[in-house]
Amino acid sequence: MEDGSPALRRMRAASPTSPQAVELSERHAVAVDVVLFTIQDDSLKALLVKRERLPFRGKWSLPGGFVRRDESVDEAALRELQEETGITTGYLEQLYTFGDLDRDPRGRVITVAYYAVLDWGQFQLKARTKGGAARWFGVNRLPELAFDHRKIVNYALERLRNKVNYTSVAFQLLPKRFTLSELQRAYEVILGTRLDKRNFRKKMLQLGILRDTGEQKVEGRQRPARLYSFTETRVIKLQEKGIIVPF
Amino acid sequence: MEDGSPALRRMRAASPTSPQAVELSERHAVAVDVVLFTIQDDSLKALLVKRERLPFRGKWSLPGGFVRRDESVDEAALRELQEETGITTGYLEQLYTFGDLDRDPRGRVITVAYYAVLDWGQFQLKARTKGGAARWFGVNRLPELAFDHRKIVNYALERLRNKVNYTSVAFQLLPKRFTLSELQRAYEVILGTRLDKRNFRKKMLQLGILRDTGEQKVEGRQRPARLYSFTETRVIKLQEKGIIVPF
Protein backbone atom coordinates (compact mmCIF):
# COMPACT_ATOMS: atom_id res chain seq x y z
CA MET A 1 0.00 0.00 0.00
CA GLU A 2 2.67 2.50 1.01
CA ASP A 3 4.57 0.78 -1.72
CA GLY A 4 2.54 2.30 -4.51
CA SER A 5 0.62 0.59 -7.27
CA PRO A 6 1.70 -2.72 -8.72
CA ALA A 7 2.27 -0.92 -11.98
CA LEU A 8 4.75 1.32 -10.21
CA ARG A 9 6.50 -1.59 -8.61
CA ARG A 10 6.75 -3.37 -11.88
CA MET A 11 8.29 -0.29 -13.45
CA ARG A 12 10.84 -0.06 -10.69
CA ALA A 13 11.68 -3.73 -11.04
CA ALA A 14 12.08 -3.45 -14.78
CA SER A 15 14.15 -0.45 -15.68
CA PRO A 16 13.94 0.28 -19.41
CA THR A 17 17.69 0.23 -19.81
CA SER A 18 17.98 -3.26 -18.38
CA PRO A 19 15.89 -5.92 -20.04
CA GLN A 20 17.12 -8.38 -17.43
CA ALA A 21 15.67 -6.35 -14.57
CA VAL A 22 13.17 -9.09 -13.86
CA GLU A 23 16.15 -10.97 -12.49
CA LEU A 24 16.12 -8.61 -9.54
CA SER A 25 12.75 -9.78 -8.32
CA GLU A 26 12.50 -12.13 -5.36
CA ARG A 27 12.75 -15.68 -6.59
CA HIS A 28 11.06 -18.87 -5.53
CA ALA A 29 11.47 -22.60 -5.69
CA VAL A 30 8.66 -23.87 -7.91
CA ALA A 31 7.66 -27.52 -8.05
CA VAL A 32 5.11 -29.61 -9.86
CA ASP A 33 3.20 -32.45 -8.24
CA VAL A 34 1.12 -34.80 -10.33
CA VAL A 35 -1.83 -36.89 -9.24
CA LEU A 36 -1.88 -39.89 -11.55
CA PHE A 37 -5.19 -41.68 -11.78
CA THR A 38 -5.89 -45.01 -13.34
CA ILE A 39 -8.40 -47.79 -13.01
CA GLN A 40 -7.24 -51.17 -11.91
CA ASP A 41 -9.36 -54.06 -10.60
CA ASP A 42 -12.53 -51.98 -10.84
CA SER A 43 -11.06 -49.40 -8.50
CA LEU A 44 -9.81 -45.86 -9.01
CA LYS A 45 -6.16 -45.68 -8.02
CA ALA A 46 -3.61 -42.93 -7.50
CA LEU A 47 0.14 -43.35 -7.78
CA LEU A 48 2.21 -42.53 -4.70
CA VAL A 49 5.93 -42.49 -4.12
CA LYS A 50 7.63 -43.37 -0.86
CA ARG A 51 9.92 -40.71 0.52
CA GLU A 52 13.23 -42.04 1.69
CA ARG A 53 14.65 -38.79 3.06
CA LEU A 54 13.62 -36.06 5.40
CA PRO A 55 11.29 -34.35 5.70
CA PHE A 56 8.48 -36.90 5.90
CA ARG A 57 10.89 -39.84 5.56
CA GLY A 58 8.90 -43.03 5.05
CA LYS A 59 5.71 -41.16 4.21
CA TRP A 60 4.00 -41.51 0.87
CA SER A 61 3.83 -38.49 -1.40
CA LEU A 62 2.81 -37.46 -4.87
CA PRO A 63 5.34 -37.82 -7.68
CA GLY A 64 6.79 -34.42 -8.35
CA GLY A 65 9.89 -32.32 -8.57
CA PHE A 66 11.23 -28.87 -9.13
CA VAL A 67 10.66 -26.93 -12.29
CA ARG A 68 13.90 -26.37 -14.14
CA ARG A 69 15.06 -23.12 -15.56
CA ASP A 70 14.86 -24.28 -19.15
CA GLU A 71 11.40 -25.86 -19.19
CA SER A 72 7.89 -24.53 -18.93
CA VAL A 73 5.74 -25.58 -16.01
CA ASP A 74 3.65 -27.77 -18.28
CA GLU A 75 6.80 -29.41 -19.60
CA ALA A 76 7.89 -30.15 -16.06
CA ALA A 77 4.57 -31.88 -15.39
CA LEU A 78 4.87 -33.87 -18.63
CA ARG A 79 8.39 -34.84 -17.65
CA GLU A 80 7.15 -36.14 -14.30
CA LEU A 81 4.45 -38.12 -16.03
CA GLN A 82 6.97 -39.54 -18.45
CA GLU A 83 9.41 -40.44 -15.69
CA GLU A 84 6.76 -42.21 -13.66
CA THR A 85 4.98 -44.11 -16.39
CA GLY A 86 7.07 -43.87 -19.51
CA ILE A 87 4.08 -42.68 -21.47
CA THR A 88 3.50 -39.41 -23.25
CA THR A 89 -0.12 -40.00 -24.11
CA GLY A 90 -3.05 -39.69 -21.74
CA TYR A 91 -4.69 -36.65 -20.28
CA LEU A 92 -2.81 -34.10 -18.18
CA GLU A 93 -4.46 -31.01 -16.77
CA GLN A 94 -3.30 -28.28 -14.46
CA LEU A 95 -5.19 -28.35 -11.20
CA TYR A 96 -4.25 -25.55 -8.86
CA THR A 97 -1.24 -23.74 -7.49
CA PHE A 98 -0.52 -24.11 -3.81
CA GLY A 99 1.47 -21.16 -2.56
CA ASP A 100 1.26 -21.05 1.21
CA LEU A 101 4.39 -20.17 3.12
CA ASP A 102 4.55 -23.22 5.35
CA ARG A 103 3.75 -26.03 2.89
CA ASP A 104 7.25 -27.41 3.01
CA PRO A 105 9.31 -27.53 6.20
CA ARG A 106 12.51 -27.11 4.19
CA GLY A 107 11.53 -23.67 3.07
CA ARG A 108 9.19 -21.89 0.76
CA VAL A 109 8.09 -23.99 -2.19
CA ILE A 110 5.32 -23.02 -4.56
CA THR A 111 3.73 -26.09 -6.14
CA VAL A 112 1.73 -26.25 -9.32
CA ALA A 113 -0.42 -29.36 -9.08
CA TYR A 114 -1.58 -31.38 -12.08
CA TYR A 115 -3.62 -34.47 -12.50
CA ALA A 116 -3.38 -37.11 -15.16
CA VAL A 117 -5.80 -39.79 -16.27
CA LEU A 118 -4.31 -42.90 -17.80
CA ASP A 119 -5.24 -46.24 -19.25
CA TRP A 120 -3.73 -48.90 -17.04
CA GLY A 121 -3.01 -51.13 -20.02
CA GLN A 122 -0.70 -48.56 -21.58
CA PHE A 123 1.99 -48.45 -18.95
CA GLN A 124 1.71 -51.10 -16.29
CA LEU A 125 4.95 -52.75 -17.36
CA LYS A 126 6.99 -49.60 -17.07
CA ALA A 127 5.45 -48.58 -13.77
CA ARG A 128 6.21 -52.00 -12.35
CA THR A 129 9.83 -51.98 -13.41
CA LYS A 130 10.61 -48.81 -11.53
CA GLY A 131 12.61 -48.58 -8.36
CA GLY A 132 9.88 -50.11 -6.29
CA ALA A 133 9.27 -47.01 -4.26
CA ALA A 134 6.10 -46.29 -6.25
CA ARG A 135 2.73 -47.91 -5.60
CA TRP A 136 -0.87 -47.57 -6.65
CA PHE A 137 -3.42 -46.93 -3.90
CA GLY A 138 -7.19 -47.04 -4.11
CA VAL A 139 -8.39 -43.49 -3.63
CA ASN A 140 -10.51 -44.60 -0.69
CA ARG A 141 -7.58 -46.35 0.97
CA LEU A 142 -4.85 -43.73 0.86
CA PRO A 143 -2.14 -43.81 3.51
CA GLU A 144 -1.06 -40.72 5.39
CA LEU A 145 0.56 -38.33 2.92
CA ALA A 146 3.51 -35.97 3.17
CA PHE A 147 3.22 -32.19 2.90
CA ASP A 148 -0.26 -30.98 1.90
CA HIS A 149 -0.57 -33.77 -0.62
CA ARG A 150 -3.77 -35.09 0.85
CA LYS A 151 -5.39 -31.77 0.06
CA ILE A 152 -4.06 -31.96 -3.49
CA VAL A 153 -5.40 -35.47 -4.04
CA ASN A 154 -8.81 -34.46 -2.70
CA TYR A 155 -8.87 -31.47 -5.00
CA ALA A 156 -7.91 -33.64 -7.96
CA LEU A 157 -10.65 -36.11 -7.14
CA GLU A 158 -13.21 -33.35 -6.94
CA ARG A 159 -12.10 -31.96 -10.28
CA LEU A 160 -12.12 -35.36 -11.94
CA ARG A 161 -15.58 -36.17 -10.61
CA ASN A 162 -16.87 -32.89 -11.93
CA LYS A 163 -15.22 -33.14 -15.32
CA VAL A 164 -16.50 -36.62 -15.94
CA ASN A 165 -19.97 -35.11 -16.03
CA TYR A 166 -19.49 -32.80 -18.95
CA THR A 167 -16.36 -33.96 -20.75
CA SER A 168 -15.03 -37.17 -22.17
CA VAL A 169 -12.16 -37.59 -19.68
CA ALA A 170 -13.44 -40.97 -18.62
CA PHE A 171 -12.47 -42.39 -22.02
CA GLN A 172 -8.82 -41.73 -21.17
CA LEU A 173 -9.02 -44.49 -18.59
CA LEU A 174 -10.00 -47.07 -21.18
CA PRO A 175 -8.18 -48.80 -24.03
CA LYS A 176 -8.95 -47.73 -27.58
CA ARG A 177 -11.67 -50.34 -27.89
CA PHE A 178 -13.94 -50.96 -24.97
CA THR A 179 -17.35 -52.33 -24.14
CA LEU A 180 -20.20 -50.24 -22.81
CA SER A 181 -20.00 -52.13 -19.55
CA GLU A 182 -16.36 -51.19 -19.17
CA LEU A 183 -17.25 -47.58 -19.82
CA GLN A 184 -20.02 -47.72 -17.27
CA ARG A 185 -17.72 -49.29 -14.71
CA ALA A 186 -15.26 -46.46 -15.26
CA TYR A 187 -17.95 -43.91 -14.51
CA GLU A 188 -19.10 -45.83 -11.46
CA VAL A 189 -15.62 -46.17 -10.10
CA ILE A 190 -14.84 -42.49 -10.53
CA LEU A 191 -18.11 -41.29 -9.10
CA GLY A 192 -18.47 -43.92 -6.44
CA THR A 193 -22.08 -44.52 -7.46
CA ARG A 194 -24.09 -47.21 -9.17
CA LEU A 195 -25.59 -46.22 -12.50
CA ASP A 196 -28.57 -47.63 -14.34
CA LYS A 197 -27.44 -49.78 -17.25
CA ARG A 198 -30.21 -48.93 -19.70
CA ASN A 199 -30.12 -45.21 -19.05
CA PHE A 200 -26.35 -45.15 -19.26
CA ARG A 201 -26.21 -46.92 -22.61
CA LYS A 202 -29.01 -44.84 -24.04
CA LYS A 203 -27.29 -41.61 -23.06
CA MET A 204 -23.88 -42.64 -24.28
CA LEU A 205 -25.12 -43.88 -27.62
CA GLN A 206 -27.17 -40.78 -28.30
CA LEU A 207 -24.17 -38.54 -27.61
CA GLY A 208 -22.91 -39.67 -30.98
CA ILE A 209 -19.30 -40.06 -29.88
CA LEU A 210 -19.08 -43.84 -30.00
CA ARG A 211 -18.32 -45.92 -33.06
CA ASP A 212 -19.33 -49.55 -33.10
CA THR A 213 -16.20 -51.28 -34.29
CA GLY A 214 -18.13 -54.37 -35.36
CA GLU A 215 -15.78 -56.42 -33.21
CA GLN A 216 -16.70 -58.28 -30.08
CA LYS A 217 -15.00 -59.04 -26.85
CA VAL A 218 -15.29 -62.56 -25.57
CA GLU A 219 -14.57 -62.89 -21.90
CA GLY A 220 -15.39 -65.90 -19.84
CA ARG A 221 -18.48 -67.85 -20.63
CA GLN A 222 -20.89 -64.97 -21.12
CA ARG A 223 -22.38 -63.47 -24.18
CA PRO A 224 -19.73 -61.51 -26.08
CA ALA A 225 -19.87 -57.71 -25.81
CA ARG A 226 -19.69 -55.20 -28.66
CA LEU A 227 -16.50 -53.21 -28.79
CA TYR A 228 -16.80 -49.47 -29.30
CA SER A 229 -14.23 -46.80 -29.93
CA PHE A 230 -14.28 -43.12 -29.12
CA THR A 231 -14.68 -40.99 -32.22
CA GLU A 232 -12.63 -38.03 -30.96
CA THR A 233 -8.91 -37.83 -30.42
CA ARG A 234 -9.03 -35.17 -27.71
CA VAL A 235 -11.02 -34.73 -24.54
CA ILE A 236 -14.14 -32.84 -25.53
CA LYS A 237 -17.06 -31.16 -23.83
CA LEU A 238 -20.00 -33.49 -24.12
CA GLN A 239 -22.74 -30.90 -24.22
CA GLU A 240 -23.35 -27.44 -23.06
CA LYS A 241 -25.81 -28.20 -20.31
CA GLY A 242 -26.09 -31.94 -20.27
CA ILE A 243 -24.94 -33.46 -17.08
CA ILE A 244 -24.39 -37.14 -17.33
CA VAL A 245 -24.89 -38.08 -13.75
CA PRO A 246 -27.21 -39.14 -12.33
CA PHE A 247 -28.39 -41.49 -14.97
CA MET B 1 14.48 -39.50 -17.78
CA GLU B 2 18.18 -40.28 -17.52
CA ASP B 3 17.90 -38.16 -14.44
CA GLY B 4 16.08 -40.80 -12.46
CA SER B 5 12.73 -40.60 -10.78
CA PRO B 6 11.41 -37.35 -9.37
CA ALA B 7 11.59 -38.90 -5.96
CA LEU B 8 15.30 -39.39 -6.50
CA ARG B 9 15.78 -35.86 -7.65
CA ARG B 10 13.90 -34.54 -4.69
CA MET B 11 16.08 -36.61 -2.39
CA ARG B 12 19.20 -35.24 -3.97
CA ALA B 13 17.93 -31.70 -3.71
CA ALA B 14 17.02 -32.13 -0.07
CA SER B 15 19.77 -33.80 1.83
CA PRO B 16 18.59 -34.90 5.28
CA THR B 17 21.40 -33.05 7.03
CA SER B 18 20.48 -29.75 5.46
CA PRO B 19 16.90 -28.63 5.93
CA GLN B 20 17.64 -25.68 3.68
CA ALA B 21 18.56 -27.88 0.75
CA VAL B 22 15.47 -26.73 -1.10
CA GLU B 23 17.39 -23.52 -1.49
CA LEU B 24 19.59 -25.27 -3.99
CA SER B 25 16.78 -25.80 -6.48
CA GLU B 26 16.49 -23.63 -9.53
CA ARG B 27 14.49 -20.55 -8.67
CA HIS B 28 11.98 -18.53 -10.56
CA ALA B 29 10.43 -15.10 -10.64
CA VAL B 30 6.77 -15.61 -9.72
CA ALA B 31 4.15 -12.97 -10.33
CA VAL B 32 0.44 -12.60 -9.78
CA ASP B 33 -1.88 -10.92 -12.27
CA VAL B 34 -5.44 -10.13 -11.33
CA VAL B 35 -8.39 -9.69 -13.63
CA LEU B 36 -10.74 -7.31 -11.82
CA PHE B 37 -14.33 -7.43 -13.01
CA THR B 38 -17.09 -5.04 -12.18
CA ILE B 39 -20.33 -3.85 -13.69
CA GLN B 40 -20.66 -0.24 -14.66
CA ASP B 41 -23.27 1.31 -16.97
CA ASP B 42 -24.84 -2.08 -17.65
CA SER B 43 -21.56 -3.37 -19.00
CA LEU B 44 -19.02 -5.88 -17.69
CA LYS B 45 -15.68 -4.12 -17.28
CA ALA B 46 -12.14 -5.19 -16.55
CA LEU B 47 -9.48 -3.00 -14.98
CA LEU B 48 -6.31 -2.38 -17.00
CA VAL B 49 -3.15 -0.51 -16.19
CA LYS B 50 -1.08 1.40 -18.70
CA ARG B 51 2.56 0.37 -18.86
CA GLU B 52 4.96 3.28 -18.88
CA ARG B 53 8.17 1.30 -19.29
CA LEU B 54 9.54 -1.37 -21.54
CA PRO B 55 8.64 -3.97 -22.48
CA PHE B 56 5.25 -3.14 -23.93
CA ARG B 57 5.59 0.54 -23.08
CA GLY B 58 2.27 2.27 -23.67
CA LYS B 59 0.34 -0.98 -23.83
CA TRP B 60 -2.39 -1.85 -21.39
CA SER B 61 -1.86 -4.75 -19.05
CA LEU B 62 -3.41 -6.47 -16.07
CA PRO B 63 -2.60 -5.18 -12.62
CA GLY B 64 -0.05 -7.46 -11.08
CA GLY B 65 3.34 -7.77 -9.53
CA PHE B 66 5.91 -10.13 -8.18
CA VAL B 67 5.25 -12.41 -5.26
CA ARG B 68 7.44 -11.49 -2.32
CA ARG B 69 9.43 -13.88 -0.26
CA ASP B 70 7.40 -13.34 2.89
CA GLU B 71 3.89 -13.67 1.52
CA SER B 72 1.83 -16.51 0.15
CA VAL B 73 0.69 -16.38 -3.45
CA ASP B 74 -2.87 -15.72 -2.31
CA GLU B 75 -1.65 -12.89 -0.13
CA ALA B 76 0.13 -11.36 -3.10
CA ALA B 77 -3.10 -11.42 -5.08
CA LEU B 78 -5.02 -9.88 -2.19
CA ARG B 79 -2.35 -7.21 -1.93
CA GLU B 80 -2.75 -6.38 -5.62
CA LEU B 81 -6.48 -6.17 -5.19
CA GLN B 82 -6.07 -3.91 -2.21
CA GLU B 83 -3.58 -1.67 -3.96
CA GLU B 84 -5.81 -1.26 -6.99
CA THR B 85 -9.13 -0.75 -5.31
CA GLY B 86 -8.49 -0.21 -1.63
CA ILE B 87 -11.00 -2.91 -0.77
CA THR B 88 -10.52 -6.16 1.04
CA THR B 89 -14.00 -7.52 0.45
CA GLY B 90 -15.30 -8.99 -2.79
CA TYR B 91 -14.55 -12.30 -4.39
CA LEU B 92 -11.06 -13.38 -5.39
CA GLU B 93 -10.33 -16.76 -6.96
CA GLN B 94 -7.25 -18.34 -8.40
CA LEU B 95 -7.58 -18.91 -12.11
CA TYR B 96 -4.62 -20.63 -13.68
CA THR B 97 -0.85 -20.58 -13.67
CA PHE B 98 0.88 -19.54 -16.85
CA GLY B 99 4.34 -20.96 -17.00
CA ASP B 100 5.59 -20.80 -20.58
CA LEU B 101 9.19 -19.85 -21.12
CA ASP B 102 8.63 -16.91 -23.44
CA ARG B 103 5.75 -15.14 -21.74
CA ASP B 104 7.88 -12.19 -20.72
CA PRO B 105 10.63 -10.79 -22.94
CA ARG B 106 12.62 -9.76 -19.89
CA GLY B 107 13.12 -13.33 -18.83
CA ARG B 108 11.30 -16.23 -17.37
CA VAL B 109 8.34 -15.25 -15.24
CA ILE B 110 5.74 -17.68 -13.95
CA THR B 111 2.44 -15.95 -13.37
CA VAL B 112 -0.38 -17.12 -11.16
CA ALA B 113 -3.53 -15.46 -12.48
CA TYR B 114 -6.52 -14.57 -10.31
CA TYR B 115 -9.81 -12.96 -11.00
CA ALA B 116 -11.88 -10.78 -8.73
CA VAL B 117 -15.52 -9.78 -8.87
CA LEU B 118 -16.42 -6.48 -7.26
CA ASP B 119 -19.34 -4.20 -6.61
CA TRP B 120 -18.62 -0.94 -8.41
CA GLY B 121 -20.26 1.06 -5.63
CA GLN B 122 -17.74 -0.16 -3.07
CA PHE B 123 -14.61 1.31 -4.51
CA GLN B 124 -15.17 3.72 -7.31
CA LEU B 125 -13.83 6.66 -5.31
CA LYS B 126 -10.56 4.95 -4.50
CA ALA B 127 -10.06 3.67 -8.03
CA ARG B 128 -10.66 7.13 -9.39
CA THR B 129 -8.16 8.79 -7.11
CA LYS B 130 -5.34 6.55 -8.26
CA GLY B 131 -2.48 7.62 -10.46
CA GLY B 132 -4.66 7.82 -13.52
CA ALA B 133 -2.82 5.07 -15.32
CA ALA B 134 -5.66 2.66 -14.57
CA ARG B 135 -8.89 2.46 -16.55
CA TRP B 136 -11.95 0.25 -16.86
CA PHE B 137 -12.65 -1.30 -20.25
CA GLY B 138 -15.74 -3.09 -21.42
CA VAL B 139 -14.79 -6.72 -21.92
CA ASN B 140 -15.94 -6.53 -25.52
CA ARG B 141 -13.87 -3.42 -26.18
CA LEU B 142 -10.47 -4.33 -24.82
CA PRO B 143 -7.40 -2.66 -26.30
CA GLU B 144 -4.35 -4.64 -27.34
CA LEU B 145 -2.80 -6.11 -24.21
CA ALA B 146 0.79 -6.67 -23.12
CA PHE B 147 2.30 -10.11 -22.59
CA ASP B 148 -0.22 -12.95 -22.79
CA HIS B 149 -2.74 -10.95 -20.84
CA ARG B 150 -5.39 -11.25 -23.49
CA LYS B 151 -5.34 -14.98 -23.00
CA ILE B 152 -5.66 -14.50 -19.24
CA VAL B 153 -8.65 -12.19 -19.59
CA ASN B 154 -10.36 -14.62 -21.94
CA TYR B 155 -9.78 -17.44 -19.54
CA ALA B 156 -11.15 -15.37 -16.66
CA LEU B 157 -14.24 -14.52 -18.67
CA GLU B 158 -14.83 -18.15 -19.48
CA ARG B 159 -14.49 -19.12 -15.83
CA LEU B 160 -16.77 -16.34 -14.67
CA ARG B 161 -19.43 -17.22 -17.22
CA ASN B 162 -19.31 -20.82 -16.11
CA LYS B 163 -19.37 -20.10 -12.40
CA VAL B 164 -22.32 -17.79 -12.66
CA ASN B 165 -24.35 -20.82 -13.68
CA TYR B 166 -23.92 -22.83 -10.55
CA THR B 167 -22.68 -20.45 -7.88
CA SER B 168 -23.71 -17.13 -6.43
CA VAL B 169 -20.72 -15.13 -7.75
CA ALA B 170 -23.01 -12.75 -9.58
CA PHE B 171 -24.17 -11.34 -6.25
CA GLN B 172 -20.66 -10.03 -5.64
CA LEU B 173 -21.22 -7.51 -8.40
CA LEU B 174 -24.21 -6.00 -6.65
CA PRO B 175 -24.66 -3.86 -3.54
CA LYS B 176 -26.07 -5.45 -0.40
CA ARG B 177 -29.59 -4.58 -1.38
CA PHE B 178 -30.64 -4.92 -4.99
CA THR B 179 -33.69 -5.36 -7.15
CA LEU B 180 -34.44 -8.46 -9.16
CA SER B 181 -34.02 -6.43 -12.32
CA GLU B 182 -30.53 -5.42 -11.26
CA LEU B 183 -29.71 -9.03 -10.56
CA GLN B 184 -31.04 -10.06 -13.95
CA ARG B 185 -29.05 -7.33 -15.68
CA ALA B 186 -25.91 -8.61 -13.94
CA TYR B 187 -26.49 -12.08 -15.33
CA GLU B 188 -27.24 -10.72 -18.77
CA VAL B 189 -24.15 -8.56 -18.81
CA ILE B 190 -21.89 -11.39 -17.73
CA LEU B 191 -23.37 -13.92 -20.11
CA GLY B 192 -23.97 -11.58 -23.00
CA THR B 193 -27.49 -12.96 -23.42
CA ARG B 194 -31.01 -11.79 -22.85
CA LEU B 195 -32.93 -13.71 -20.21
CA ASP B 196 -36.65 -14.15 -19.73
CA LYS B 197 -37.90 -11.99 -16.87
CA ARG B 198 -40.56 -14.32 -15.52
CA ASN B 199 -38.44 -17.43 -15.65
CA PHE B 200 -35.50 -15.61 -14.08
CA ARG B 201 -37.51 -14.31 -11.13
CA LYS B 202 -39.23 -17.64 -10.59
CA LYS B 203 -35.91 -19.47 -10.51
CA MET B 204 -34.16 -16.98 -8.27
CA LEU B 205 -36.99 -16.80 -5.76
CA GLN B 206 -37.34 -20.55 -5.51
CA LEU B 207 -33.63 -20.95 -4.82
CA GLY B 208 -34.40 -19.62 -1.36
CA ILE B 209 -31.34 -17.42 -1.14
CA LEU B 210 -33.05 -14.04 -1.38
CA ARG B 211 -34.59 -12.12 1.49
CA ASP B 212 -37.18 -9.48 0.76
CA THR B 213 -35.99 -6.52 2.79
CA GLY B 214 -39.43 -4.90 2.71
CA GLU B 215 -37.79 -1.79 1.32
CA GLN B 216 -38.27 -0.38 -2.13
CA LYS B 217 -36.07 1.41 -4.58
CA VAL B 218 -37.56 4.42 -6.31
CA GLU B 219 -35.77 5.36 -9.46
CA GLY B 220 -37.08 7.78 -12.05
CA ARG B 221 -40.76 7.87 -12.68
CA GLN B 222 -41.42 4.14 -12.79
CA ARG B 223 -43.04 1.85 -10.33
CA PRO B 224 -40.71 1.26 -7.35
CA ALA B 225 -38.94 -2.08 -7.15
CA ARG B 226 -38.63 -4.38 -4.15
CA LEU B 227 -35.15 -4.55 -2.64
CA TYR B 228 -33.76 -7.97 -1.85
CA SER B 229 -30.65 -9.06 -0.03
CA PHE B 230 -28.59 -12.21 -0.38
CA THR B 231 -28.99 -14.54 2.58
CA GLU B 232 -25.46 -15.96 2.48
CA THR B 233 -22.20 -14.25 3.34
CA ARG B 234 -20.03 -16.37 1.09
CA VAL B 235 -20.20 -17.44 -2.52
CA ILE B 236 -22.12 -20.72 -2.51
CA LYS B 237 -22.99 -23.46 -4.94
CA LEU B 238 -26.55 -22.95 -6.00
CA GLN B 239 -27.49 -26.56 -6.60
CA GLU B 240 -25.84 -29.77 -7.50
CA LYS B 241 -27.06 -30.10 -11.02
CA GLY B 242 -29.13 -26.98 -11.61
CA ILE B 243 -27.72 -24.82 -14.26
CA ILE B 244 -29.22 -21.42 -14.25
CA VAL B 245 -28.75 -20.49 -17.85
CA PRO B 246 -30.55 -20.49 -20.16
CA PHE B 247 -33.64 -19.35 -18.39
Next chain:
DNA sequence: TCAAAAGTGTTTCCCCTACACCCATGG
Protein backbone atom coordinates in the same frame (compact mmCIF):
# COMPACT_ATOMS: atom_id res chain seq x y z
C1' DT C 1 -52.72 10.36 -19.17
C1' DC C 2 -48.53 8.73 -20.52
C1' DA C 3 -43.99 6.67 -20.32
C1' DA C 4 -41.21 3.31 -18.18
C1' DA C 5 -40.03 -0.36 -15.61
C1' DA C 6 -42.12 -3.77 -11.99
C1' DG C 7 -44.49 -7.61 -11.33
C1' DT C 8 -47.13 -11.97 -12.23
C1' DG C 9 -49.06 -17.86 -14.29
C1' DT C 10 -49.85 -21.27 -17.37
C1' DT C 11 -49.02 -24.60 -20.87
C1' DT C 12 -45.95 -27.35 -23.55
C1' DC C 13 -42.34 -30.22 -24.23
C1' DC C 14 -38.42 -32.73 -23.45
C1' DC C 15 -35.24 -35.10 -20.70
C1' DC C 16 -34.31 -37.61 -16.64
C1' DT C 17 -35.77 -41.56 -13.95
C1' DA C 18 -37.39 -45.92 -12.65
C1' DC C 19 -37.94 -50.43 -13.80
C1' DA C 20 -37.58 -56.31 -15.69
C1' DC C 21 -36.87 -59.60 -18.97
C1' DC C 22 -34.69 -62.16 -22.92
C1' DC C 23 -30.13 -63.20 -25.37
C1' DA C 24 -25.72 -65.31 -26.43
C1' DT C 25 -22.01 -67.83 -25.00
C1' DG C 26 -18.76 -71.29 -22.56
C1' DG C 27 -18.48 -74.68 -19.46
Next chain:
DNA sequence: CCATGGGTGTAGGGGAAACACTTTTGA
Protein backbone atom coordinates in the same frame (compact mmCIF):
# COMPACT_ATOMS: atom_id res chain seq x y z
C1' DC D 1 -28.85 -76.71 -19.30
C1' DC D 2 -27.20 -73.35 -16.50
C1' DA D 3 -24.58 -69.48 -14.93
C1' DT D 4 -22.96 -65.08 -16.28
C1' DG D 5 -22.95 -60.72 -17.98
C1' DG D 6 -24.88 -58.45 -22.61
C1' DG D 7 -28.46 -56.18 -24.44
C1' DT D 8 -33.10 -53.81 -24.94
C1' DG D 9 -38.05 -50.12 -24.28
C1' DT D 10 -41.55 -47.59 -22.07
C1' DA D 11 -44.31 -44.87 -19.07
C1' DG D 12 -44.48 -41.09 -15.73
C1' DG D 13 -42.90 -36.92 -13.62
C1' DG D 14 -40.49 -32.62 -13.14
C1' DG D 15 -38.21 -28.81 -14.58
C1' DA D 16 -37.00 -25.69 -18.44
C1' DA D 17 -38.84 -22.74 -22.02
C1' DA D 18 -42.02 -19.90 -24.33
C1' DC D 19 -45.16 -16.43 -23.92
C1' DA D 20 -48.34 -11.08 -22.76
C1' DC D 21 -50.68 -8.28 -19.95
C1' DT D 22 -51.62 -5.48 -15.64
C1' DT D 23 -49.65 -2.43 -11.95
C1' DT D 24 -47.44 1.47 -9.98
C1' DT D 25 -45.23 5.55 -10.01
C1' DG D 26 -43.47 10.45 -11.47
C1' DA D 27 -43.68 13.72 -14.77
